[in-house]
Amino acid sequence: MQSVTGRPSRRSLLRAGVAGAVGAAFGTGCSARFADVELRVGAGFSQGVYYALAGALADAWQIRLGLRKRPVVRQTAGSVENLQLLASGQVDVVFATADVTDNALGTPSPPGRAPRALGRIYDDALQVVVPAELPVTRLADLREHRVSIGASDSGVIVAAKRLLEVAGVDVQRDLRATMLGLDASVAAMKAGQIDAFFWSGGLPTGGLTALAEVRPIRLLDLGPVVTALHQRYPVYDAGVAPATTYRIPSPTTIVLVRNFLLVASEMPDDMADEMVAAIFAERDRLVRANPAARAIDPRAAISTQPIPLHPGAERYYRAAKD
Numbered sequence: 469m470q471s472v473t474g475r476p477s478r479r480s481l482l483r484a485g486v487a488g489a490v491g492a493a494f495g496t497g498c499s500a501r502f503a504d505v506e507l508r509v510g511a512g513f514s515q516g517v518y519y520a521l522a523g524a525l526a527d528a529w530q531i532r533l534g535l536r537k538r539p540v541v542r543q544t545a546g547s548v549e550n551l552q553l554l555a556s557g558q559v560d561v562v563f564a565t566a567d568v569t570d571n572a573l574g575t576p577s578p579p580g581r582a583p584r585a586l587g588r589i590y591d592d593a594l595q596v597v598v599p600a601e602l603p604v605t606r607l608a609d610l611r612e613h614r615v616s617i618g619a620s621d622s623g624v625i626v627a628a629k630r631l632l633e634v635a636g637v638d639v640q641r642d643l644r645a646t647m648l649g650l651d652a653s654v655a656a657m658k659a660g661q662i663d664a665f666f667w668s669g670g671l672p673t674g675g676l677t678a679l680a681e682v683r684p685i686r687l688l689d690l691g692p693v694v695t696a697l698h699q700r701y702p703v704y705d706a707g708v709a710p711a712t713t714y715r716i717p718s719p720t721t722i723v724l725v726r727n728f729l730l731v732a733s734e735m736p737d738d739m740a741d742e743m744v745a746a747i748f749a750e751r752d753r754l755v756r757a758n759p760a761a762r763a764i765d766p767r768a769a770i771s772t773q774p775i776p777l778h779p780g781a782e783r784y785y786r787a788a789k790d
Contacts, residue, residue, distance in 0.1 A: 500534070502535060503534050503535065504536060505535060507535065507539035507540070507561060508539065508542060508558070508559040509525065509562070510544050510554065510558075510559040510561070510562035511523075511541050511542060511543060511563060512550075512622075513545075513619075513649050513675070514543055515654060516546075516650050516669050516674070517590075517592075517669045517673055518546070518563040518669070520757045520758040521563075521754055521757055523757060524750070524753050524757035525539075525561075525746075525754065526541050527750075528746045528747065528750035528753055529743060532742065532745065532746035532749060532750065533739075533743070539561075542559060544621075545619040545620065545649055546618075546619060546621065546622030546623050546624060546649070546668075547563070547568035547626075548568055548622055548625075549622070550562035550564050551568065551583065552621070554581065554731075554732060555577050555578060555583075557732070560735070561586075561729065561730070561743075562583075562730050563589075563728070563729060563730075564623065564728055565592050565623040565626075565627070565668065565726070565727055566725050566726040566774075567630075567701065567703045567704070567725055568626055569583065569730070569774070569775050570703060570774055573774060573775075577733075579734075580733055580734030581733065582732070583732070583733075584730065584735070584777065584778035584779075585776065586728075586743060586744050586747070586777075587728070587764075587769035587772065587785075588726050588727065588728055588768055588769050588772050589727055589761070589763070589764050590670050590760045590761065590763035590764060591724040591725065591726055592669055592670060592726075592727045593668065593669065593671045593709060593724060594628075594668045594724070594725065595666070595668070595687050596610075596631075596664060596665075596666055597653075597657070597664060597666075597676060597687060598663065598664045598686050599663070599685060599686075600684035600686050601684075602664070604663075604688065605689065606635075606688065607632060607637055607688060607690070608636065608637060610637065610642075610643060610664055611637065611642045612642070612644065613643065613664060614646070614661070614663045614664075615643045615645055615646070615663060615665065616645070616646045616647065616652075616653045616656065616662050617639060617643075617645050617665075617666050618649070618665075618666050618668075619650075619652075622649065623668055623725075624650075624667060625666075627666070627668050627723070628666035630697065631666075631693065631697060631723065634696045634700060635693045648665065650667055650675050651675065653665035653667065654676070657679060657683065657685075658682060658683055664688075668725065669760075670727075670758060670759075670760025671759075672714065672758075672760075677714060679714075680715050680716075686716055686717060687709055687714070687716055689720050690706075690721050690722055694706040694723055703725055704723050704724065704725055706723065707723065708721055709722050726771070728772055728775060729747075736780070737778075737779050740778045740779070740780025740781050741783050744780070744781045744784040747764065748764070748766060748788075766789075769785070770782075
C-alpha cells in the first residue's frame with residue numbers, strides 16, 4: 469500500500485521511488501499509476517459544507533484515479549486544524565479559508581509540507597445566526613448575550629474575532645462567549661443554551677438548514693461593518709444571503725472569504741493534475757452533495773493568492789485553457 473504522505477516507511481510514492489513508480493506506470497491509465505495510493509482528507513464538522521464535499525470528492529477521486537481504497541474523510545474543527553494536520557503529514561488534502569491560510573504563511577513548514585493549492589473551490593459565507601425572535605439586529609446588540617464564536621481550531625473563530633473587533637465588541641469583556649463548533653452550536657441553539665453563533669461555510673450549510681426546520685432563525689446584517697472589515701483585512705468581501713437561505717425573513721448582507729483545496733508541496737505533479745481533473749469531471753456529483761459546489765469553475769479556481777498553485781494543478785489549468 470502506498471500513501472501520499474505519512475511516516476518515512478510509507479512514503480514510497482513521494483520519495484526516491486516516485487519517479488520510477490510513476491514513470492513505469494505512465495501511459496497505462498490512472499488505475500495502474502495510483503491504485504495503491506491512500507488519500508486522507510481533512511474536512512470539517514459533520515454538518516458543514518467541507519464535510520459534504522469531502523465525501524463527494526473521496527468518491528470522485530476513487531473513481532477517476534482508480535484508487536483501490538476510498539479516501540478517508542476525517543472530521544476536524546476546520547481550517548486551522550486542517551493546516552496543522554497537513555503540515556504534520558497526518559492528512560494529504562484539506563479545505564481552508566484564505567484568511568487562515570494567509571496567517572499560516574508566516575509559519576515555517578516542514579520540508580515538503582508547504583501548502584499548495586489545487587484550486588479555489590467556492591467562497592465561504594461568514595454568518596451570525598440568531599433565533600428569529602431574539603431582539604438583536606447588529607453585532608453590538610450581542611453584548612451580554614451567550615455567543616459561540618467558533619471552535620478553537622477553526623477558521624470561524626479567526627473571522628469572528630476580527631469581525632467583532634471591527635464592530636467594537638470585546639469578546640472577553642462584552643460577551644458571554646463559548647467556543648463551539650458547528651454541530652455543538654446547532655445543538656445548543658436548539659436547546660436554548662446560546663443566543664447566537666458564528667459560522668463560516670458555504671451557502672447553504674446543511675446544519676443550519678436542519679436547524680431552521682425546527683427553530684426559525686435569522687442572520688445578522690453585517691453590512692454596517694463589512695467595509696471597515698475589508699479595509700483592515702482585504703481577504704474579506706461583502707455578499708448576500710438570499711431570503712430563501714434557511715427561510716430567513718429577507719436578503720441579508722454577510723461576509724465572504726475565498727475557500728481553497730490544499731495539498732502539500734511534495735505531492736507528485738501527476739497526481740495533483742489528475743485530482744484537479746477529477747474535480748471538474750465530477751462537478752455534478754459535488755453539486756449534488758452541496759449546492760455551494762456550483763461555484764466551482766476553472767476560471768475562478770486559479771485565484772488562490774496568496775497561496776501558489778501546486779505545479780500539477782497549474783499544469784491542468786494551462787492545458788484546459790489551450
